[in-house]
Amino acid sequence: MKKKVLIIGAGVSGLASALMLEKIGYAPVIFEKSDGLRNDGGGLTLWSNATDALHSMGLLEEIYQNSKIMSETALTTSSGKTLATIPLEELATKYGTHTVGILRANLHHILASKLKQTEIKIGYKLVNLKETNDEVIARLENGHEEAGDLLVGADGIYSAVRNKLFPNHALRFSGYEAWRGIATYTNQYTKSGFTFEAWGNGMRFGFVPMSNSLVYWYATRKTSENLSKNQISKEQLIHSFREFAEPVPTVIEETKEKDITRKVIYDLKPLQNWSKGRVVLIGDAAHATTPNLGQGACMALEDAVILAQTLEQDNSISQAVKTFEDMRMDRAKLIVNSSWMFGKIAQIENTFLCDVRNMLVKIGSSIKRNSNLNRIIGHKI
Numbered sequence: 001m002k003k004k005v006l007i008i009g010a011g012v013s014g015l016a017s018a019l020m021l022e023k024i025g026y027a028p029v030i031f032e033k034s035d036g037l038r039n040d041g042g043g044l045t046l047w048s049n050a051t052d053a054l055h056s057m058g059l060l061e062e063i064y065q066n067s068k069i070m071s072e073t074a075l076t077t078s079s080g081k082t083l084a085t086i087p088l089e090e091l092a093t094k095y096g097t098h099t100v101g102i103l104r105a106n107l108h109h110i111l112a113s114k115l116k117q118t119e120i121k122i123g124y125k126l127v128n129l130k131e132t133n134d135e136v137i138a139r140l141e142n143g144h145e146e147a148g149d150l151l152v153g154a155d156g157i158y159s160a161v162r163n164k165l166f167p168n169h170a171l172r173f174s175g176y177e178a179w180r181g182i183a184t185y186t187n188q189y190t191k192s193g194f195t196f197e198a199w200g201n202g203m204r205f206g207f208v209p210m211s212n213s214l215v216y217w218y219a220t221r222k223t224s225e226n227l228s229k230n231q232i233s234k235e236q237l238i239h240s241f242r243e244f245a246e247p248v249p250t251v252i253e254e255t256k257e258k259d260i261t262r263k264v265i266y267d268l269k270p271l272q273n274w275s276k277g278r279v280v281l282i283g284d285a286a287h288a289t290t291p292n293l294g295q296g297a298c299m300a301l302e303d304a305v306i307l308a309q310t311l312e313q314d315n316s317i318s319q320a321v322k323t324f325e326d327m328r329m330d331r332a333k334l335i336v337n338s339s340w341m342f343g344k345i346a347q348i349e350n351t352f353l354c355d356v357r358n359m360l361v362k363i364g365s366s367i368k369r370n371s372n373l374n375r376i377i378g379h380k381i
């Protein structure tokens with residue numbers, strides 16, 4: 001009989017792991033607390049390491065058809081002066097797969113549409129779990145109980161599964177918030193697949209084409225935890241970024257207010273373990289990172305492939321999830337900590353320090369390209 005896997009959460013990690021577990025002959029069922037698949041959260045940059053994982057899933061061509069392949073990315077000042085560039089097209093030749101910008105909803109749809117047997121139970125919120133000698137039981141808020149051979153906590157940064165497994169973990173407040181928007185917009189950047197992040201004093205703006213005429217953007221600025229519930233309007237956002245070079249003000253202007261969302265940024269201080277017995281955490285539940293390197297969903301895709309590989313190779317579930325943990329933990333820690341540091345540097349407010357930072361970035365960009373960049377986006381499954 002097929003081994004049954006209870007997957008909590010139908011985000012990138014839940015859907016991708018269901019797909020990979022089906023492929024190795026497991027029988028997954030997904031429990032999602034919301035009333036549908038998530039279609040908020042704008043777009044995503046999926047770097048070469050993520051498209052490599054998608055290649056292993058057999059989805060690369062479909063992803064390319066539903067996204068924008070990136071030619072180059074640049075780090076600039078708010079006035080548009082280039083500090084560093086990464087030739088993504090050239091790197092794709094080296095790494096084997098492209099970096100793309102994609103609507104999050106498109107990625108979710110592609111993953112979900114490939115599931116053959118997995119049922120996605122919508123409106124099922126996990127509230128408790130219990131392990132016996134030969135099974136794990138999930139308890140849902142609506143009173144439903146279900147037993148399986150393995151439970152995968154793919155329930156994001158505020159993971160209920162993690163709360164049960166490791167109640168003493170700590171989320172870290174980054175000190176900044178991110179606004180995300182989607183705009184119908186065309187210029188030479190959207191056509192060529194050029195993406196950039198512009199650094200001002202304590203503020204950043206990122207521009208990511210998702211097709212010739214669709215852009216995903218994000219904007220960050222400092223906040224404090226007690227201000228974190230305050231909203232600002234689109235007009236205030238335009239005002240805050242008015243000194244950024246074009247196309248920044250126009251892109252915000254072109255975005256409908258309903259397509260702008262805000263999120264205060266936290267990450268998860270790296271955990272010592274991601275599994276206990278028949279329960280394992282993946283994606284943000286295991287290693288939520290700040291979005292500065294655009295690697296959270298990329299790592300979730302890598303996780304899904306590696307989890308299936310380890311389960312396929314080992315008859316003991318609890319041993320396989322330990323192997324998964326061993327294989328993934330150093331990489332996740334590297335990315336979480338690098339992203340945290342990157343955020344601290346990128347969010348500097350003081351004008352003098354910003355100038356020093358920008359100069360150092362300019363000098364150091366070629367060195368970085370060869371070391372950390374290769375380790376992060378050149379990673380192969």
Ligand SMILES: Cc1cc2nc3c(=O)[nH]c(=O)nc-3n(C[C@H](O)[C@H](O)[C@H](O)COP(=O)(O)OP(=O)(O)OC[C@H]3O[C@@H](n4cnc5c(N)ncnc54)[C@H](O)[C@@H]3O)c2cc1C
Nearest residue numbers: 009011012013033045126155156283284291294296297298
């Ligand atoms: C501003 C910003 C920009 C980002 N940009 C990028 C980027 O460019 N590239 C990139 O790779 N990553 C990016 N990320 C990170 C990326 O969004 C996350 O890493 C990714 O969504 C993690 O996927 P996940 O499936 O692990 O978690 P989630 O996407 O959070 O999915 C978890 C799912 O679990 C469900 N759930 C939660 N609790 C329960 C429960 N108790 N019972 C049942 N279901 C539950 C939720 O409803 C949700 O559907 C960004 C993040 C932010 C905040």
